[in-house]
Amino acid sequence: MAWENPSWGYDRLQGALANLGYSVSSSTIANILKRHGIEPAPERGNRTSWRSFLKAHWEVTAATDFFTIELWTPRGLVTYYVLFVIHLATRRVCIVGATPHPNGAFMMQIARNLTDEFGGFLKGYRYLIMDRDRKFTDGFRDALEREDVEPVRCPPRAPTCNAYAERFVRSIREECLDRMILLGERSLRRALGEHGSHYVRERNHQGVGNKLLEPTNVIAFPTELAQRRERLGGMLNFYYREAA
Known part of the structure; x- marks a missing residue:
């Protein structure tokens, strides 16, 4: 109740519990919330505002971030x-x-690509979460706003506000990039492309019910021997049976 109703104080929670047949003192409620790390109403309301924002705009919100990778090139x-x-x-x-x-200049081109009328990834979305990295320039944010995409900057020192982007970085590093020695930009782009195809079509995602994002030829009743599709020399694998 406390999380779902951030403005409710101890007395309001006490009354709601009484409606359910529980007789609990306000001091007991205060102790229970404190023991579980839940703040009183005013502070709790501030803490849950980010969660409330995401819940209200879930379908029209995206997030962005950078990660770095070291490449071996002729220049070192x-x-x-x-x-x-x-x-x-x-x-x-x-x-x-x-x-x-x-x-x-790079960021301005990215803004144009993301909001392109024909196939821009952000078309139809309303918000783009980002941290306060200076690479997300004023010009980049202004370009998004002109196309009705509102930049939402995370509060300072609050990496958990961009948790979904952080989780993707962890996935691509653990599953792919940290296990490779990349020789030049072409090698990087190939790795990113192969991981991208695997991520969308062949990787189960716990956040969406442990399902594939784009199921293809997955059959409910196995008949043939399972097959394996390899990417990047077996670094990424997908097991499947062809539909009849």
């Missing part, structure tokens, strides 16, 4: 910045750019 080791966007409701991900120089 070079750091590349990979930018992606994830739609919260469906977990669909778009790798929108990879560059050693994420400057203002």
Whole structure:
């Protein structure tokens, strides 16, 4: 009740419990909330405002972030910045750019690509969550707003506000990039492409009921021997049976 009704104080919670036949003092309620790390009403309301925002705009909200990867090139080791966007409701991900120089011109082109009338990943979405990294420039945010996509900047020192993007970074690192030695940009783009196809079509996602995002030829009643589809030399695997 306390989480679902952030404005309810101890007395209001006491009354709601009485409606259900429970006689509990307000001091007992205070102790229970404190023991479980739940703040009193005013503070609890502030803490749950982010959760309430996500719940209210879940279907039209995406998140974006960068991660870095080291590439071996003829010039030596070079750091590349990979930018992606994830739609919260469906977990669909778009790798929108990879560059050693994420400057203002790069970000402006990304904004145009994301909001392109024909196939832009953010078309139909209303909000884009991002941290306060300076790479998300004023020009980038202004370009999004002109296309009716509102940038939502996370509070300072609050990485959990962009938890879905952080989880994707963890996944792509653990499943793919941290296990590879990448030789140049072409190698990176191939790895990103193969992981992207696996992520969408072949990887089960706990956040959407442990299902595939795009099921293909999965049959309910097994008849043939299972087959394995390999990507990146067996680093990413998918087991399936062809539908008859």
